[in-house]
Amino acid sequence: xxxxxxxxxHEGKFVKAYLTCEESLEIYYYMRLNRSxxxxxxxxxxxxxxxxxxxxxxxQEAISVGTAYALAKxxxxxxxxRNVGALLVRGYKPRDILTQxxxxxxxxxxxxxxxxHFGDLKERHVISPISMLGDLIPVLTGVAMAGRYLGxxxxxxxxxxxxxxxxxxxxxxMNLAAVQKAPFVAVVENNQWAYxxxxxRQAPLRDFADRAxxxxxxxxxxxxxxAVAVVRTAxxxxxxxxKGGGPVLIEAKTMRMAGHxxxxxxxxxxxxxxxxxxARDPLSRFEKYLGENRLWDExxxxxxxxxxxxxxxEDLKFAENSPFPPPELAEQGVYCEGCHSVEPEWRRSKxxxxxxxxxxxxxxxVADFGGIEGPKRASSGKRTTAKR
Amino acid sequence: xxVVTYLDAIRQAMLEEMDRDPAVVLIGExxxxxxxxxxxxxxxxxxxxxxxxxxxxxxxxxxxxxxxGMSYLGLRPxxxxxFVDFIACAFxxxxxxxxxxxxxxxxxxxxxxxxPAGGGVHxxxxxxxxxxxxxxxxxxLKVVCPATAYDxxxxxxxxxxxxxxxxxxxxxxxxxxxxxxxxxxxxxVPIGKAVVRRPGRDLTIVTYAAMVHRSIEAADELAREGIxxxxxxxxxxxxxxxxxxxxxxxxxxxxxxxxxDTRTGGVAGEIAAVVTxxxxxxxxxxxxxxxxxxxxxxxxxxxxxxxxxNADRIAAAARDLARY
Numbered sequence: 283x284x285x286x287x288x289x290x291x292h293e294g295k296f297v298k299a300y301l302t303c304e305e306s307l308e309i310y311y312y313m314r315l316n317r318s319x320x321x322x323x324x325x326x327x328x329x330x331x332x333x334x335x336x337x338x339x340x341x342q343e344a345i346s347v348g349t350a351y352a353l354a355k356x357x358x359x360x361x362x363x364r365n366v367g368a369l370l371v372r373g374y375k376p377r378d379i380l381t382q383x384x385x386x387x388x389x390x391x392x393x394x395x396x397x398x399h400f401g402d403l404k405e406r407h408v409i410s411p412i413s414m415l416g417d418l419i420p421v422l423t424g425v426a427m428a429g430r431y432l433g434x435x436x437x438x439x440x441x442x443x444x445x446x447x448x449x450x451x452x453x454x455x456m457n458l459a460a461v462q463k464a465p466f467v468a469v470v471e472n473n474q475w476a477y478x479x480x481x482x483r484q485a486p487l488r489d490f491a492d493r494a495x496x497x498x499x500x501x502x503x504x505x506x507x508x509a510v511a512v513v514r515t516a517x518x519x520x521x522x523x524x525k526g527g528g529p530v531l532i533e534a535k536t537m538r539m540a541g542h543x544x545x546x547x548x549x550x551x552x553x554x555x556x557x558x559x560x561a562r563d564p565l566s567r568f569e570k571y572l573g574e575n576r577l578w579d580e581x582x583x584x585x586x587x588x589x590x591x592x593x594x595x596e597d598l599k600f601a602e603n604s605p606f607p608p609p610e611l612a613e614q615g616v617y618c619e620g621c622h623s624v625e626p627e628w629r630r631s632k633x634x635x636x637x638x639x640x641x642x643x644x645x646x647x648v649a650d651f652g653g654i655e656g657p658k659r660a661s662s663g664k665r666t667t668a669k670r
Numbered sequence: 671x672x673v674v675t676y677l678d679a680i681r682q683a684m685l686e687e688m689d690r691d692p693a694v695v696l697i698g699e700x701x702x703x704x705x706x707x708x709x710x711x712x713x714x715x716x717x718x719x720x721x722x723x724x725x726x727x728x729x730x731x732x733x734x735x736x737x738x739g740m741s742y743l744g745l746r747p748x749x750x751x752x753f754v755d756f757i758a759c760a761f762x763x764x765x766x767x768x769x770x771x772x773x774x775x776x777x778x779x780x781x782x783x784x785x786p787a788g789g790g791v792h793x794x795x796x797x798x799x800x801x802x803x804x805x806x807x808x809x810x811l812k813v814v815c816p817a818t819a820y821d822x823x824x825x826x827x828x829x830x831x832x833x834x835x836x837x838x839x840x841x842x843x844x845x846x847x848x849x850x851x852x853x854x855x856x857x858x859v860p861i862g863k864a865v866v867r868r869p870g871r872d873l874t875i876v877t878y879a880a881m882v883h884r885s886i887e888a889a890d891e892l893a894r895e896g897i898x899x900x901x902x903x904x905x906x907x908x909x910x911x912x913x914x915x916x917x918x919x920x921x922x923x924x925x926x927x928x929x930x931d932t933r934t935g936g937v938a939g940e941i942a943a944v945v946t947x948x949x950x951x952x953x954x955x956x957x958x959x960x961x962x963x964x965x966x967x968x969x970x971x972x973x974x975x976x977x978x979x980n981a982d983r984i985a986a987a988a989r990d991l992a993r994y
Contacts, residue, residue: 395774403742403777410775412766420732421767424739424747431695431721432743451762454732461727616809618778618833626744632692640719644703 300514305351306577307586309509312347313565315590316367319376322594323383327544331602333385334396339364341507341539342473344564346441347371348512349469349532352520353439358425360409360418360440361398364471364538368441369398372406377597386604393607394615403624415446419455419468423529426464433630437523439467445476447493448484456529460497463528467519470531471506473538478550491533499529506534507564510571536564674852677845679819680710680784683826684748686856688718691746694830697724697733698750707752708786708845730759737781738768746830751785754839755799768835769810782829786842787815788880788930789962789978793842794969800879800931800962805837806908806940812836812861813908817882819850821905824859832861841880848883864911866918870900872992873924876915876941878904881928881979888984897992899926907937915941916949923954924991928984933961955994960987 301309320338327336339346346367350359361368366379374390381389382396390400391410401410409425411418422438429436446452447470459466470490474481487493494501500522504515512534519530537559541548572578633639650657674682688694696711696718702725705712715723726733730751737747751757757764760783768779789798805811812834816822822840829836867882868889877885882903889899902918904911919925925945927938942957960979968977 391775400775401777409739409742410771410777412770414762414766417731417735417763417767420729420735420763421739421742423732424736425742426739427724427736428740428743428745431740431745434743438739451731451735454727454729455735457727458729458732458736462724615773615776617812618772621778621833624742624744624778626693628692635692635719635722637689637717640722641717642715642719644705644715646703 300510303577306572307582309347309351309513310568310572310578311586311590312351312367312370313343313509313568314586315370315376315593316343316347317565318590318594319366319370319379322598323380324544326383332383334383336383336544337363337397337542338540338544339366341559341563342471342536343367344509344512344568345469345471345506345534345536348509349439349441349467349516349534351513352516353437356407356434357436357520358407358409358422358429358438360401360411360422362411362418362441362443362446363398364443365441366398369408372408374406374408375597376594377600380597380601381604384601384604385606386601387607387611388600388604392611394611414451415442416449416451416455418442419452420458421455423455423459423462423464423466426459426466427462430465431635432626432628434627435524437465437467437520439469439520441469441471443476444470444472444474444481444484444490445479447490456493456497456499456531459529460499463526465523465526466529467516467523468529468531469516470533471536472533473536474555475538475542475548475551477542477546478548489533491531494531497529497531499531500527502530502532504532504534506536507559507562507567509564509568671851671854673849674819674823675846675849676816676819676822676840677708677710679823679852680826680840681712681714682852683823683830684711685714685717687827687830688714688722690856693744694746694748695722695724695740696748696750697726697737699726699728699733699752701725701750706750708842711750730756731763734760734763734781734783735767737783738763738771738779741779741781742777746780747782748830749781749783751783753793753797754785754787754801755796757783757785757801757837761804764805764811764835764837765808769808771810772834773810778833779835780833782826782836782838784826784829784838784840786845787839788841788843789967789974790843790880792969792971792974793967795966798967798974800839800929802837802839802907803931803935803937806937810834811908812906813839814861814906815839815841815879816905817841817844817879817903819848820852821859823852824857825861825905827856828858828861831858836861839879843880844883859905862906862909862911864902864904864906864914866914867901867903868899870898870922872898872922873926873988874900874902874915874918874922875926875928875984875988876902876904876918877928878907879930881930884979884981885928885984887981888988891981891985892988895989897988899988904937910937910940910944912944912948915944919945919949920952923952924994925953926958926960926984926987926991928960928979930962930979933959933964936961955991958987958991960984
């Protein structure tokens with residue numbers, strides 16, 4: 283059942299037993315690891331063992347994990363600050379996130395940057411975000427366009443908050459993706475708050491998916507706290523984009539259950555609102571789903587929890603024993619000289635993009651003259667050139 | 671050997687690089703069917719097709735962002751800014767995304783952002799600017815400003831083959847006014863290397879882009895008075911070729927820096943600092959500057975003429991310096 287453009291995502295009850303037992307337990311592992319890792323980070327922050335601020339995804343784990351889970355191995359992602367779950371699905375380990383937050387030499391950036399600001403072009407196809415919101419939208423559009431150009435059947439995905447959709451970069455990127463029909467999926471995590479500003483002060487919209495109408499692209503709205511619905515919706519969106527259907531915007535409705543960052547007590551959030559969302563906690567709901575559908579038992583649950591506890595203990599030890607980077611590193615790597623090893627991986631014939639095969643007539647196809655009476659069609663699209 | 675304009679040299683560089691490497695693609699506004707506002711990409715859509723010559727919406731941020739994304743998969747996009755003034759719209763993508771990518775997480779961004787800069791064509795405040803110093807202040811970028819057709823072609827080829835984000839500021843006053851015979855085959859000009867355009871013993875004029883030609887006019891006039899000015903064409907502002915500047919100043923002992931960019935925060939200040947730090951004892955006179963005024967670029971020809979440096983002002987400053 284294709285629910286795109288209906289404005290309604292997949293409801294949990296509709297997709298019961300949609301996931302296999304193995305998939306369900308894997309998704310649970312990532313969601314639980316996401317939360318436990320961030321609980322550990324909060325403790326470390328309070329013990330003053332982190333460098334800089336700590337940003338969390340409490341209450342939003344189903345979105346990061348569920349959407350990233352819908353991607354294939356060769357696909358590309360760029361996480362934002364609250365997408366640790368997506369990084370874990372992509373194969374990063376807790377030690378990568380711990381060492382980033384602790385600014386150690388062993389971190390993916392060797393201490394050059396912190397938080398989720400890291401990536402890997404070769405194996406995991408992860409692009410590092412920057413702190414300025416919206417800029418990943420055009421960058422991932424370019425990734426999607428390049429993938430298509432090289433003959434890859436890839437999809438590019440990134441995440442953005444309700445607040446981030448107010449930026450000019452978001453609009454420019456979505457619009458370029460739309461006219462290019464780029465295989466790109468934008469996940470708008472509507473978590474009700476942009477730092478202290480409520481969604482009503484970002485845009486007078488209840489559904490941020492409505493923004494998709496302006497780009498003429500497919501949109502979904504999904505319950506972002508229902509992991510099964512998120513996976514199913516994301517899989518449909520990803521396949522649509524992969525098949526050439528153009529970019530897709532998914533709005534996942536959720537709630538930021540802590541402050542903007544650890545320093546923020548979020549006193550501007552009404553208690554009743556937190557209570558409402560606490561009753562819809564994505565992990566509790568997914569645990570209930572697993573139990574009701576007999577996808578696990580107590581033994582399986584304990585095994586996952588024990589695995590996570592063990593992995594976190596090992597990786598914390600690794601991070602704490604890691605050195606800070608040598609000071610001279612600060613001077614290195616501003617430029618890439620003699621180090622470039624990112625070669626395009628061609629999966630189509632290069633001859634197709636070289637003359638004479640690539641040669642074409644420089645003329646636009648104009649099918650609609652744009653008058654107020656409605657589409658006025660020249661016979662099957664008129665080619666216009668400058669010649670008169 | 672054929673006589674080629676500065677503009678056509680730029681077009682040739684793109685065409686030849688696209689013929690050489692299918693990873694090279696062009697992206698920008700009106701570059702395909704129309705061939706670019708100044709026709710720098712004329713005929714390239716016909717030759718390379720819609721996938722490699724990409725006409726975009728009016729979205730400088732998205733254009734640069736998409737180029738960055740493409741470069742992560744090994745492509746080498748060349749972005750056209752219709753006028754380089756519009757680069758301001760993409761400032762964040764350039765200075766925060768592209769420039770810091772390799773340093774922060776080891777991901778090189780081999781892109782070129784090129785387009786027409788500079789005044790003298792009555793374009794007023796938004797079609798005449800020299801925005802190079804916004805970017806010279808950003809580690810991770812390279813900033814190139816060619817003055818001749820030979821350099822424009824050779825430097826653009828180097829920029830396309832470079833593994834870093836290169837801003838390539840073409841001077842639109844030179845597009846069809848400057849021409850020379852170019853070699854038939856492939857050649858490159860290295861980024862980061864200045865060149866002595868004219869040898870001289872009495873003073874050094876360090877300059878770039880259109881002001882190279884104004885400085886040569888001034889030097890010819892000075893020569894008739896017996897003052898021999900050496901002209902150093904920087905060609906690249908970032909990284910700056912300190913050695914060539916210092917080598918010249920150590921021989922002439924006098925330095926005049928000339929640029930069309932505004933005065934405060936212009937590259938002349940940086941060059942003066944480099945020279946006083948490293949060759950203070952070689953100087954026989956204070957460093958002088960001839961620049962445009964610290965104002966927006968004005969529109970009316972009488973105002974713009976007053977705003978821009980010219981050969982007379984360069985010669986006057988050089989005379990003062992030679993007599994100091």
